[in-house]
Amino acid sequence: xxxxxxxxxxxxxxxxKIYEDENYFAFxxxxxxxxxxxxxxxxxxxxxxxxxxxxxxSGLMIFSKKVAHAIKKAVVCKRVGxxxxxxxxxxxHVHLIPINTMGDMSFDSKIQLTKDQFVExxxxxxxxx
Numbered sequence: 001x002x003x004x005x006x007x008x009x010x011x012x013x014x015x016x017k018i019y020e021d022e023n024y025f026a027f028x029x030x031x032x033x034x035x036x037x038x039x040x041x042x043x044x045x046x047x048x049x050x051x052x053x054x055x056x057x058s059g060l061m062i063f064s065k066k067v068a069h070a071i072k073k074a075v076v077c078k079r080v081g082x083x084x085x086x087x088x089x090x091x092x093h094v095h096l097i098p099i100n101t102m103g104d105m106s107f108d109s110k111i112q113l114t115k116d117q118f119v120e121x122x123x124x125x126x127x128x129x
Contacts, residue, residue: 003091005041016122018070019129023056024063028122031110033097036075036121040064040094047090064094070128071096074121081105 007013009025016028018038029037042060046052052060068080077098083105084094099105113121 003045003089005039005089005091005093006045009041009043016118018122018125019067021063023059026063026067028118029095030118032113033095033107033109034075034077034099034104034111035113035117036071036077036096036098036125038067038071038096038125040067040096042092046092048086049084049092052092060092060094064096066129067125068096070125071098073128074124 002010004013005025008015008027016030018026018028020026023044024040024042026038026040029039040060040063042052042056044056046056049057064082068082071080075098078100081097081099081104082094083097084092085107086092097105103109
């Protein structure tokens with residue numbers, strides 16, 4: 001059965017898409033830690049990050065770097081943190097989270113955004129890709 005991320009990539013489930021290329025897809029997390037919290041995923045469905053072959057793993061990191069640079073320009077923050085946990089969805093995903101403190105990486109703290117706020121930050125990040 002296809003993961004929720006595969007369904008997002010195929011357009012079966014709507015998303016706030018930031019960027020995609022032939023192998024990877026980036027979209028806003030709908031349950032974000034911070035404004036601009038973005039997920040980067042390989043289009044090929046693989047459960048665990050270290051099960052990716054070397055080319056796919058390095059490609060995902062290079063793709064994520066490009067997206068992180070755009071987030072940094074679009075959102076006021078000291079850094080863009082990165083986390084790969086992989087327990088929530090059985091499909092490799094990189095969390096890119098604008099942070100100002102170590103606590104901003106805690107997945108215990110979430111913010112609520114309206115659809116208009118999601119669209120606004122999506123467009124702002126996209127403008128820097």
